[in-house]
Amino acid sequence: MPESRPVAQEPLRTPDRASSDEAATVRRAQLGSTSAFDSLVRKRGPDLYRYLLIRLGNESDARDALQETIIDAWTGLPNLRAPESCWPWLITIARRKAQATTQRKRPRVLDFDPDLLPHADESALEAWDAIVRLRPIHREILFLRYIIGLSEKEAADFLGIRVGAVKTRSLVARRELEGVLRASS
């Protein structure tokens, strides 16, 4: 006679999970939670919009690109394998949308447009003026590293360059920006 033992009788003990964690929100959105997705859009939408605004230089294009970014995020979320990498992933989508927009239109230099900053103070306007004078690769690395908050590794993945190149480019960009700011003040 085979030995017959009772099956497990104890409830399963699962690890604690912080519900406030963005990865958990992303995971729920991946699984179809509309409220989680809305929450994600509310949290990350403003920064995505700012990024697009700086990349594209006008509100109309930025708004369109944001909508397209969020659509892609919704449809692509189930395929995102690392929920904790959602923010770099979103920025990557936004960047792709911005590139598509600029390719559709005639490429242009990002001009200083005070209308974009209706509530800007003096220092913000100076910073804007300085930023647009930077070379695009320096402008971008500054945004990615010091405003959007990507790590060196994430920025390297995002730009398709080595981590060492990110470090170098960041350093040079900061020096360049600092120089422009000091010169203008």
Next chain:
Amino acid sequence: MHRHSDDDRYVDDALESLWRSLPTPTADELQGIADVARRHPRSIARRRTHGWSRAVPASAVAITLLVGSALGFGLGSAVTPSGTAADTPVGLGFLPEPGWDVLQTGADTTRGQPVIAIASNRAFAPNDADRGMRNTSGLPYSTLLALPTNGIVVVASFMASGPPSSRSDFYPPRELPLSLGDAAPWTAFGAEVRPERPLGQYLLRASVYGYHVDLQIYFGTPRPSRDMIEAAQRQVDRLSVTPQQQAAPVYSRAFPLRLSHVRATEASLIFDRTLVCSTTYVGGVYSIEAAGHRGTGRVAGAWSRPPFATVRTGAGASGGPENLSILDNSLAWITAGRPSAGATLVEQSVLSDLYRTQLWGTLAINTDLCKNSKKRVNLAPRRLRGGPLGPLEQSSKCFAPQHVLMRVRAVLSGPTVLRRFRDFARTTAPVREATLVIQTTAGEQLAYTQVFESGEARLLTARNCVPS
């Protein structure tokens, strides 16, 4: 890492000042953007309409499995052989974790058609994955028999929940991701899959986005380690349940079986239709069951128990009318004569009153399992055995192929059209006489049954069928 000198702070402040001064969309605008995005379909797993195949982590494979669960019963059902919409996104199932295999159905769930998804951190046994069967009991039996100690199998079944009913009490509302902490030790009917080397068997039930979800978790050991539980939880975290659209109940909405044939102006005294139907794979075989009884209790020309015949497939089930029911496995049923107001189609159940003939229909075709066919089915019985039916139900079970041809011919008491009721097209008009024939696509008859308004009924089945 950059240096935090005064120069650095100067640059950081400038950047932050710029960032903060940039305008952003309002909360309402962001909500509008999210709403627009959510109207777009998501690509989760692609629907497959034919056959099983192995899934690799990068691509979930669609299969069609059948399991109902009513009060803990495993129930086989069948699948519509639609062959359409192969690229339609499927929103019910698992997104596989790295190292996990997933098998899942591509069919839409209905009250009689559960969707099943199975995930395992071990390769599926060929019996479970490669037999080319679209229907199964939903128990990956061979895989479980060979499951190593650190193996995990998670089976999820989804049923459209429908309006609230007593069954809903078994499925408490839960949020995704489901937590295994809510799972309870469970064995169906006290039956262990592998008594000689017991598995850890757990059940978690939830009501999620309009679905009743049964999550059965099998561990290769009765006492799974913390790592195993966490691994299972990670896979359960990737359970996807796309919200079911809030549509009007379909079972009370009238619509024709085929527009060109059943417009009111084309209502006919004669109903004659040939269909191809899916059968259900249960216990290792596809099978049908033909059953019926003669009429009894005729008062003032109305039968309290009209002559009745049906052909069903899969296991029986119990449940309220809003859920999986005793009749949902029927490919078709026929009655004859005028039913009384209290006549029912099912009487052995305590719920028989729910199956009133005037509600469920005097003649019905399962439109979920059957589709119109242009094949020919002879109405004369050939090489069958059987005879008149008695007052008690008699039934006979037959092995069947995955698809069978069914012809239903009925003479009705007045011009009528079939109307939608649950997964059936049915009429409530009295039937004078009706014939129901089942045969294989190769032409071999399996069952032949007739009912007459006089109360008589007869059933003939193939020689390899057995009384059940």
